[in-house]
Amino acid sequence: MNKVAAYSQxxxxxDLVVQxxxxxxxxxxxxxxxxxxxxxxxxxxQAGMIGLIEAARNFDGSKGASFETYAGIRIRGSMLDEIRxxxxxxxxxxxxxRAISEAIAAVEKATGRDAKDKDVAAQLGVSLDDYHxxxxxxxxxxxxxxxxxxVSEDVLSSExxxxxxxxxxxxxxxxxxGALADCIRGLPEREALVLSLYYDEELNLKEIGEVLSVxxxxxxxxxxxxxxxxRTRMRDWTQ
Numbered sequence: 001m002n003k004v005a006a007y008s009q010x011x012x013x014x015d016l017v018v019q020x021x022x023x024x025x026x027x028x029x030x031x032x033x034x035x036x037x038x039x040x041x042x043x044x045x046q047a048g049m050i051g052l053i054e055a056a057r058n059f060d061g062s063k064g065a066s067f068e069t070y071a072g073i074r075i076r077g078s079m080l081d082e083i084r085x086x087x088x089x090x091x092x093x094x095x096x097x098r099a100i101s102e103a104i105a106a107v108e109k110a111t112g113r114d115a116k117d118k119d120v121a122a123q124l125g126v127s128l129d130d131y132h133x134x135x136x137x138x139x140x141x142x143x144x145x146x147x148x149x150x151v152s153e154d155v156l157s158s159e160x161x162x163x164x165x166x167x168x169x170x171x172x173x174x175x176x177x178g179a180l181a182d183c184i185r186g187l188p189e190r191e192a193l194v195l196s197l198y199y200d201e202e203l204n205l206k207e208i209g210e211v212l213s214v215x216x217x218x219x220x221x222x223x224x225x226x227x228x229x230x231r232t233r234m235r236d237w238t239q
Contacts, residue, residue: 016056017049020071024048027075030202044079051078096134097228099124104225105232114188117225135224136217183233191226198223 028044055074059067103123107115115123121131184192190212197203197211205219212219 013053013056016059016067016071017052020052020056020068021049023068023071024052024075027072028079031076031079039083043082047078047082048075051075054078093138097138100134100138100225100228101232101235104229105235108232115229117221120225132217132221135221138224138228180230180234183230186233187226187229191222191229194219194222195226195230 024045028041028048031044032039032041051074052071055067055071059070061067100120103120104115107119107123111119117131118128121128124131124134126134184195187195193212194208197208198205203211205223206216209216209219
């Protein structure tokens with residue numbers, strides 16, 4: 001690459017970063033709504049800016065995706081990586097999350113049907129109120145959601161081109177995405193609806209509560225139980 005071309009690429013990259021800096025802030029504040037209070041928004045923004053710069057450098061418009069869509073995925077991924085490294089979740093949250101998933105798996109294996117709240121509470125040996133408190137703790141401490149299972153918002157840009165060079169990995173990912181979609185469709189109706197409203201429509205818990213005519217805390221419980229059920233049913237894929 002000659003100096004003129006290199007300078008032109010640098011200017012283009014800088015322009016994209018400047019034009020989309022607000023996108024980083026929007027994504028950071030959206031994530032903050034579901035993160036513990038100990039997470040600092042400036043840390044997310046800093047990580048997101050790194051993702052934005054990488055997106056500006058690597059974006060290939062010939063793939064058909066808009067830069068904002070591509071950058072949004074990269075920004076969010078960079079923020080999630082920062083959160084994983086920080087691991088702000090208390091140890092008790094990890095413990096409760098595992099216990100709930102294991103209890104759901106045990107109940108559904110024994111009964112052959114969807115585990116209800118009271119069934120899971122009985123399996124855990126706790127009261128229904130205590131089980132709901134565990135769900136609330138898991139949701140409040142939850143740093144990552146369904147993304148931890150490997151869900152991609154779309155296969156775009158250079159990720160798609162790399163998959164073409166690794167056909168088996170691309171095929172495996174397609175099978176996983178299909179299995180996950182089937183899993184979510186197989187959830188109890190209210191749990192599937194909460195996940196859809198939360199992740200697809202990007203409503204917050206209060207807004208979902210208004211749609212379902214239930215309290216925000218109840219939505220939090222449904223959300224946590226839905227994710228625990230998905231993790232349980234997708235265990236063969238994620239281990």
